[in-house]
Amino acid sequence: EAGVAQSPRYKIIEKRQSVAFWCNPISGHATLYWYQQILGQGPKLLIQFQNNGVVDDSQLPKDRFSAERLKGVDSTLKIQPAKLEDSAVYLCASSFIGSTGELFFGEGSRLTVL
C-alpha cells in the first residue's frame, strides 16, 4: 500500500515570497490533516479536511495560509507572504473514517524562510 506522498521535500524562499506544498493521502482515506512542526516542538494541527470540506482550521493563520482539497483526494497548502517564523516542517497525514485516531504521516516538507 502506498503511503502519504508529499512534495517538495525541501524549499528555501525569502520572506514575503510565496510557497505551496502538495499532499496525496493514502487511497481511501477521507480525512486529511496538515500539521506544522517547528524545530524543537511537537506537531501542531493547522487544518483538517473530511473529504473536500474543512472540519477544523482554528489554528490556521488565515491572513497568510490557505489550503484546499478540491476533489476530496489530494491537497495543497499555500503560504503567502511567508514570514521568518514560518520556517518549519509541514506534515501531511491521513486517516480513514471510523479510525480510532491513528494517523498516517508523509515524510514532510521542510521550509526555510530567509
Next chain:
Amino acid sequence: AQSVAQPEDQVNVAEGNPLTVKCTYSVSGNPYLFWYVQYPNRGLQFLLKYITGDNLVKGSYGFEAEFNKSQTSFHLKKPSALVSDSALYFCAVRAFSGGYNKLIFGAGTRLAVHP
C-alpha cells in the same frame, strides 16, 4: 481541553539497558493515547496505541507502553535498548469533537542510545 506533557527533553541510555520515555496526559473522558517515533528527516511513524483493555500495550520494534489511569501517565518502555532506537518520540492524545478525530502531540523527547 486535551493535552499531553513529555517532561524530559532528552533521555540517554546505554545499549542493552531498559529505557523509559515519560508521558502524562489531561483529557475529559476516556483517553485514547498514542506513541509515534520520528527518525531524522522523516515523518512520524506509529508505534502503538491505548484505547481500552490491558494497561500494558505492545507495539512495533519491541516497544510497549503502560497506561496508568490514577497517575494519568502513558510511559513508553523497552526492555533492551538498541542504538537504532535513537530518535525523537512523541506522545499524543486523541481529541474527538463534532464527530471528528485529531491528535494533539507533546513536545517530544529525544532518545539517545549509546553503544
